[in-house]
Amino acid sequence: MALFDFNNKGNKKPSSSKGPKFGFNLMWMYVIIAAFLLSVYYFDNNTLEKKLDTIDQFEDLVKTGGVEKITIYRNNKEAEAQLSKSATQQVFSAQELQAAPDAEGKVEVKFGDTQSFEKKIETWKQEGWFKGSVSYADASDYSHIFWTFGPIILLVALWFFMFRRMGRDGGGGGVFSVGKSKAQIFDKDSENKVTFKDVAGLNEAKTEIEEIVEFLKNPARYTDLGGKIPKGALLVGPPGTGKTMLAKAVAGEANVPFFSMSGSDFVEMFVGVGASRVRDLFRQAKEKAPCIVFIDEIDAVGRARGKNANMGSNDERENTLNQLLTEMDGFGSNSGVIILAATNRADILDKALLRAGRFDRQIYVDLPDLNDRVAIFNVHLRNKKIVEGLDVDLLARQTPGFSGADIANVCNEAALIAARNNKKAIDKQDFIDAVDRIIGGLEKKSKVLTNSEKKAIAIHEAGHATISWHLQYANPLIKVTIVPRGKALGAAWYLPEERQIVPAQAILDEICATLGGRAAEELFLGNISTGAANDLEKVTKQAYAMVVYYGMSADIPNISYYDSTGQAYGFSKPYSEERAKKIDDEVSRIIAEQYARAKEILLAHADGHGKLADVLLTREVIFTADVEEIFGPRPWTSRTDEILASKTEDSAPTPPPFKDQPQIEG
Numbered sequence: 001m002a003l004f005d006f007n008n009k010g011n012k013k014p015s016s017s018k019g020p021k022f023g024f025n026l027m028w029m030y031v032i033i034a035a036f037l038l039s040v041y042y043f044d045n046n047t048l049e050k051k052l053d054t055i056d057q058f059e060d061l062v063k064t065g066g067v068e069k070i071t072i073y074r075n076n077k078e079a080e081a082q083l084s085k086s087a088t089q090q091v092f093s094a095q096e097l098q099a100a101p102d103a104e105g106k107v108e109v110k111f112g113d114t115q116s117f118e119k120k121i122e123t124w125k126q127e128g129w130f131k132g133s134v135s136y137a138d139a140s141d142y143s144h145i146f147w148t149f150g151p152i153i154l155l156v157a158l159w160f161f162m163f164r165r166m167g168r169d170g171g172g173g174g175v176f177s178v179g180k181s182k183a184q185i186f187d188k189d190s191e192n193k194v195t196f197k198d199v200a201g202l203n204e205a206k207t208e209i210e211e212i213v214e215f216l217k218n219p220a221r222y223t224d225l226g227g228k229i230p231k232g233a234l235l236v237g238p239p240g241t242g243k244t245m246l247a248k249a250v251a252g253e254a255n256v257p258f259f260s261m262s263g264s265d266f267v268e269m270f271v272g273v274g275a276s277r278v279r280d281l282f283r284q285a286k287e288k289a290p291c292i293v294f295i296d297e298i299d300a301v302g303r304a305r306g307k308n309a310n311m312g313s314n315d316e317r318e319n320t321l322n323q324l325l326t327e328m329d330g331f332g333s334n335s336g337v338i339i340l341a342a343t344n345r346a347d348i349l350d351k352a353l354l355r356a357g358r359f360d361r362q363i364y365v366d367l368p369d370l371n372d373r374v375a376i377f378n379v380h381l382r383n384k385k386i387v388e389g390l391d392v393d394l395l396a397r398q399t400p401g402f403s404g405a406d407i408a409n410v411c412n413e414a415a416l417i418a419a420r421n422n423k424k425a426i427d428k429q430d431f432i433d434a435v436d437r438i439i440g441g442l443e444k445k446s447k448v449l450t451n452s453e454k455k456a457i458a459i460h461e462a463g464h465a466t467i468s469w470h471l472q473y474a475n476p477l478i479k480v481t482i483v484p485r486g487k488a489l490g491a492a493w494y495l496p497e498e499r500q501i502v503p504a505q506a507i508l509d510e511i512c513a514t515l516g517g518r519a520a521e522e523l524f525l526g527n528i529s530t531g532a533a534n535d536l537e538k539v540t541k542q543a544y545a546m547v548v549y550y551g552m553s554a555d556i557p558n559i560s561y562y563d564s565t566g567q568a569y570g571f572s573k574p575y576s577e578e579r580a581k582k583i584d585d586e587v588s589r590i591i592a593e594q595y596a597r598a599k600e601i602l603l604a605h606a607d608g609h610g611k612l613a614d615v616l617l618t619r620e621v622i623f624t625a626d627v628e629e630i631f632g633p634r635p636w637t638s639r640t641d642e643i644l645a646s647k648t649e650d651s652a653p654t655p656p657p658f659k660d661q662p663q664i665e666g
Contacts, residue, residue, distance in 0.1 A: 048092050052109040059120070061087055061107065062129050069132045070121065072114070079117065080108050082132075194248040200379040201372030201404065202242055205365050209233065209250055212338055216254035216290050219336065230360035231328060232339035234298075236346040237365030240405030243342035246365065247294045250340065257291040259284065263300030266320045274301065274320030282327040282337075290336030298341040304350045321350060328358045367403055370396055376404050380411040387427045395431050398478065400496050410434045436493070440485040449489070456521065457482045457490040458616040459609075460531055463520025464492045465627055466609045467601050468513040472636045473497075473506035475513070481621045489531065504552045511539045512594040512601075519598040520609065539594070543587040553586045605631065 052058050058081065061067055066087025071080045088105030089097060111117040124130035196206055215222055215229040222229055235243040251258030261281065266274040285293050301320045328339060339359070343349065346362065353359060368376055373396035381392070399407060413434035418426040449457070461480045468474035475494035482490040499506065518532040546552040549562040561574050573580065602609055608630050615622055615630075628634075 048088065048096055048103045048105045050091060050105075050107050052107050055109060055111060055117075055120075058107065058109040059124075061091070062124050064090075065129060066090065067130055067132060070130070070134050072117070072134065072136050073138060074114060074136060075138045077112070077114065078108055078110055080106055082106055193252045194245060195252045196249050198379065199242055199245055199249045200375040201368040202246060202365060203372070205235075205246060205363050206249075208361070208363050209246065212340075213250055213253045216256050216292075216336070216338065219290070229338070231337075231357060232341065232359040234346065234349075234354070234359040234362045235340065235342040235365055236362050237344060238367055238403060239344050240403035241365045241367060242404045243365050244294075244296055245404075247292070247340045247342065251292045251294075254290075254292070257288045259291065259293045261293075261295055263295055263297045263302065266301050266324075267317065274316055275323035278320060278323040278327055285337045290338075292338050292340055295339070295341045297343060298353075299343045299345045299348055302341075302343075302349045302353050304348060321353070325350075325352055325358065367401060368407075370400075373399055373402065373407060376407045377411070380408050384411060384415055385425045387425045390426075390428060390431075394428070397495060398432070398435055406438070410438060413437055436479075436485070439493070440488065440491050449484070453489070454482060454617060455613075456525060456529060457531065458613045459520050459524050460517040460529075461490045461492050462609050462613040462616055463516035463518075463598075463602060464513060465516075465612060465622075466520075466605055466631070467516035467598055468494065469627055469631050469634060470601055470605065471509040471513055473503070473509035475510070476634070477624055477627055479621065479623050480616065480627075482616050483620050488534075504546065504550075507542055507546055507552070508590070508594060511542055511591065512598050514539050514542075515591070515595045515598045516602065519595060519602055523599060523602055524606075524609070524613075539591055540587070543590045544583070546590065547583050547586045553590075555586055556582060 058079070061081065061083070064087065066084045067081045068084055069082040071082075072078075073080070083091060083105035088103075091105055091107060121130065121134060199206065212229065212233060219229070235246060237243055248258065248260075259281065266277050281293065285291055301317055301324065303317070303321075305318050305321065341359065346354075354362070374392055377392050377395055381390075395410075399410060402410070410431065411434075414426050414430040417433050417437075418430045421430075423430070461482060465477055465480050468477055475496045478493040478495055480490075480492045485491055497506075514535045515532075517535055518528060521528050521532070547556060549560055551558045551560050556579075575583075611630050612622070612627065615626060
C-alpha cells in the first residue's frame with residue numbers, strides 16, 4: 001500500500017502507470033482452491049460414471065440399445081460409452097439416481113486389442129444394436145493428479161496460513177521472524193515528537209536526565225575528559241506520573257532514534273524467543289547509534305531470580321533476563337546506546353540489573369506537588385476552551401495526590417460535563433464536578449432513603465465537619481453532602497495538608513476527626529450504625545502505623561517493624577506474641593482516647609453541630625462558607641495557603657502510609 005514511504009519519505013512521486021497495479025495476494029490461492037472444489041463438485045453432480053469389469057457386460061448394454069456414443073482412448077486402451085436415460089436407470093442404483101436425477105450416465109471398460117474392439121463395434125452396427133457415433137481421443141490423467149495431490153496442496157496452504165498468522169505476532173515477517181524484536185521506532189522525523197515543554201512538573205527528574213540528553217547531543221564534551229555516561233537510567237515512581245512521557249521527551253530533545261518496547265513483549269510461549277528478541281533489539285540499537293532504548297514495565301522480565309524455582313524446570317523469563325544482563329554489558333561505554341526503563345515496582349527487580357554498569361542511576365518520579373500540579377493543569381488546558389480568569393491554583397489545591405494522568409482525566413471529564421450542559425466554555429464548577437465524579441463516583445439521587453436514615457447520615461457527616469473544624473492538624477473541609485455517591489450514603493471532602501513531615505499530633509487529630517461520625521451517632525442518636533465501617537478501618541490502620549511503623553507509642557517507643565523492601569520478614573512476624581499483645585493494647589488505647597476526645601469536642605459545640613445537621617438535611621450539601629458562618633473562622637492557617645503565598649519549591653517524599661491523597665469520609 002505505501003511501501004515506498006520507508007525509502008522515499010518526503011519525496012513521493014506520482015506513479016506513471018495509468019492502470020491499477022496488482023500484486024500477489026494469499027487470497028488468490030484460496031479462490032483457486034475453492035474454484036477447484038466447486039468444479040469437481042459440479043462435474044461430479046452432472047455425471048454418473050461406472051467402470052465395468054468385462055467386455056461382455058459392455059456388450060450386453062450395447063445389445064439393449066442403451067449406448068448412444070462410444071469414445072475410444074487409444075493410449076490406455078479404454079472405451080467410454082454414453083448411456084441413454086433408460087440404460088442409466090438400469091445400471092445405476094436408486095440412491096445414485098436420487099442424488100443426481102438429471103445426470104447423464106457413462107460406463108468405462110478396458111479392452112485388450114484396439115483392432116479387435118473396432119471389429120466388435122462393426123458387428124454391433126451390422127446387427128443394429130449400436131446406431132451412435134464412434135470417436136477417438138487420448139485420455140488425460142489430470143483428474144487423478146488433482147485427486148491425488150489436491151488434499152496435500154490444501155494442507156500445505158492451511159499450514160502456511162496458520163504459521164503466517166502466528167508469525168505476525170513475532171515481528172510481522174512470518175514464522176521465521178518470531179524471534180525478532182517488536183520494538184516501535186521513533187526517529188527524529190516522527191510527527192508526534194515529545195519535548196520537555198510537553199512534560200510539566202518533574203523539575204528534579206528533568207534536571208537529572210538532561211545530562212543524558214547533553215551526552216547524546218555532544219558526546220565529545222564528556223569523552224574528551226575521560227568521562228563515561230551512564231549506560232542506563234531507571235525511572236521509578238507511582239503509575240501515571242509521566243515516566244514514559246519523560247523518556248520520549250529525552251529522545252525528542254536529543255533528536256535520536258527511540259526504540260520503545262514493553263517488558264511483556266519479550267515474554268513468549270516458545271522457548272528461547274525472549275532471549276532472541278533481546279539480541280535483535282540491541283542489534284538494531286547498535287546499528288542506529290546514537291539512540292535510546294526504552295523498556296516500559298521492565299519488572300515483567302526483570303523480577304529477582306531464584307524466588308520461584310518452578311520445580312527446577314527451565315524458566316523462560318529468567319533466560320530472557322540473563323540475555324538482557326549480558327547485552328547491557330556487551331557494548332562499549334561510549335557506543336551511544338542509552339537504556340531507559342520504567343517501573344513502579346523497583347523493589348522486586350533483580351539486584352544484578354541495578355548494579356553499576358547496567359542501570360547506573362535511579363531517577364525517582366514522584367507524584368506532583370502543588371506547584372507541579374499548577375504547571376500540569378496549564379499544559380492540559382492549552383487545548384481546552386475555558387472561561388477567562390479560571391483559578392488554576394484552586395484546581396491544583398483541590399487535587400492533592402493526583403498524578404499527571406489523573407489531572408489529564410480531570411480536564412477531560414470537565415470538558416465532557418460542560419458539553420453535557422451545553423456550555424460554550426469550561427468553568428470552575430465543571431472542574432469541581434469532575435473532581436467529585438472521579439473521587440467519589442456518580443451521585444445517586446434516585447436511591448430511596450427514609451427520613452430517619454437521612455437524619456442519621458446528616459448527624460454523622462456533621463460530626464466529621466464539626467471536629468475537623470476545631471482541630472489544628474485536621475484536614476480543612478471542602479464540602480459535605482448527604483446525597484449518596486458511589487458506594488457511600490454520605491461523604492465529606494477534605495483537603496489534606498501536603499506536609500513533608502507528619503508530627504504525632506497530626507495523626508491523632510486525623511483519628512479524632514475520623515471518629516467524629518461514630519461519636520455523633522452515639523451522642524445525638526443514642527445508638528450506632530454500620531455507617532462508620534470505613535472510618536473504623538482507616539483509624540485502625542493509622543493507629544497501627546503509629547505503633548508499628550513510626551515508633552510513636554509511649555510504651556513501645558523508637559521501634560519500627562516497617563520493611564520498605566518487602567523482603568525481610570516473609571511470612572513470619574518480626575516480634576513475639578507478647579509484643580503483639582502489647583501492640584494491640586496500644587492501638588486500642590490510642591483509638592479509645594481519641595474517641596473520648598471526639599465526644600468532648602462534640603458536647604462542647606453541640607449547638608453548632610445541631611445547626612450544621614439541620615442545614616445538611618435542608619440543603620443536602622454544605623460548603624466551607626456554611627461551616628464558617630456557624631462556628632466562625634478557623635484560627636489556624638493552612639499550610640497550602642502558605643505554599644501558594646511563598647511559591648516555594650521545596651519538596652521531599654512524605655512517609656509511605658501517609659502520602660497525601662484525596663480523602664472522603666463517609
